Amino acid sequence: MRVKRLSPAVNLLVAAVAFGLSAAIVLGAGIGNGVLVVVLGWALYLLGILVAAGRVEGRRAARDRAWRSLIYSACVLAILPLASVVWTLIAKGAGRLDGDFFRSSMNNIGARDPNGGAYHAIIGTLEQVGIATVIAVPLGVLGAIYLVEYGRGRFAGTVRFFVDVMTGVPSIVAGLFVLSFWVLIVSPWVNHGQPRFSGFAAALALSVLMLPTIVRSTEEMLRLVPGPLREAAYALGVPQWKTVLKIVIPAARAGIVTGVMLAIARAAGETAPVLLVAGGAAAINFDPFTGNQSALALFVYQQAGDASKYAPARAWTAALTLVAIVLILTVAAKMLARRSSSTR
Incomplete structure (x- = not known):
């Protein structure tokens, strides 16, 4: 039996629609900046992927995909501060990396x-x-x-x-x-x-x-x-x-x-x-x-x-x-x- 899978094209389409809608709401209403656009867009993406995957793959697979996305999001959020610190140290500390x-x-x-x-x-x-x-x-x-x-x-x-x-x-x-x-x-x-x-x-x-x-x-x-x-x-x-x-x-x-x-x-x-x-x-x-x-x-x-x-x-x-x-x-x-x- 062949199991239906959500295609990558649909995944990208849901992401594009979610972030586009988030930008229209946040920037159009003037209630925030790019950070709020990303946060709201990601929330809309999770909701959209849950609905799209539920129609194609079933409710259980949709919940699994949504939770996997949340786990990946938590991983990215944990890495971002560390990456920001390392990038800031390298960018601002490289100026005096000399022999003196x-x-x-x-x-x-x-x-x-x-x-x-x-x-x-x-x-x-x-x-x-x-x-x-x-x-x-x-x-x-x-x-x-x-x-x-x-x-x-x-x-x-x-x-x-x-x-x-x-x-x-x-x-x-x-x-x-x-x-x-x-x-x-x-x-x-x-x-x-x-x-x-x-x-x-x-x-x-x-x-x-x-x-x-x-x-x-x-x-x-x-x-x-x-x-x-x-x-x-x-x-x-x-x-x-x-x-x-x-x-x-x-x-x-x-x-x-x-x-x-x-x-x-x-x-x-x-x-x-x-x-x-x-x-x-x-x-x-x-x-x-x-x-x-x-x-x-x-x-x-x-x-x-x-x-x-x-x-x-x-x-x-x-x-x-x-x-x-x-x-x-x-x-x-x-x-x-x-x-x-x-x-x-």
Whole structure:
């Protein structure tokens, strides 16, 4: 039996009529602009395709086609903001993509100087996020392993509660915590009684923000590992710690890497903690343990509020650089995780 299908020509005709009618209503009555034309036109198209498909394909197929159109619409609506952000970053950030931007800092750069770059901020971001990753990833993964494999009773429930609370802690609170503890109490012990800002203090604040994300994402990935894998290992006499290390973690590696990269992306884009405990600096500082240090997110914030006419271009290029760094790190981590999985 041959099933009737709505032809593409009819589909295009319905779309043309719907958007034409929408333009006539909106623009003719002067009640909106092109955005309202698109929204109303799409609603009319869905209604028209439901009626046309119902006559040709039947009610069930018509409802299926209408719901598929709604799903595609939701997908497009979700992609449009991301595409708009990427296009804006590339369009406005490409103007200062030159060697001077990546080789120089803002030291001795005045308001009328078109030069100056973000080399010092790039160094600060890589060092701070790198140190924060070294601190947060082992703690987060081990904490998730405890919650999934070993945690029972009241203590495990308390740990989960505090992880959930830390997930919603604003970044400024993490910065204030590190400022009050590390900068004002601990750092004077090694600086002749004087509190001192540093990139390491910013890394501590970023690690506080990264930790709950890593714990929560790793916990969910470990729970997705099938129970029979563990039971088979136990049946062969493999200890629990070795089962977790050799079977559970490799099976959940891809999801763990994704969670870690999400935490790194969040840490790289934070401004408040770096401003509070690293202080920011216009000159290059390779030592994260001594002296003020900048970061790309802080550099964007400072340049966006600068009165110089050359500052906005620097801010857009720094934002594009930050997104590119996170993208490169994410792709590299995914490739390493996939390669290690394929070689097993």
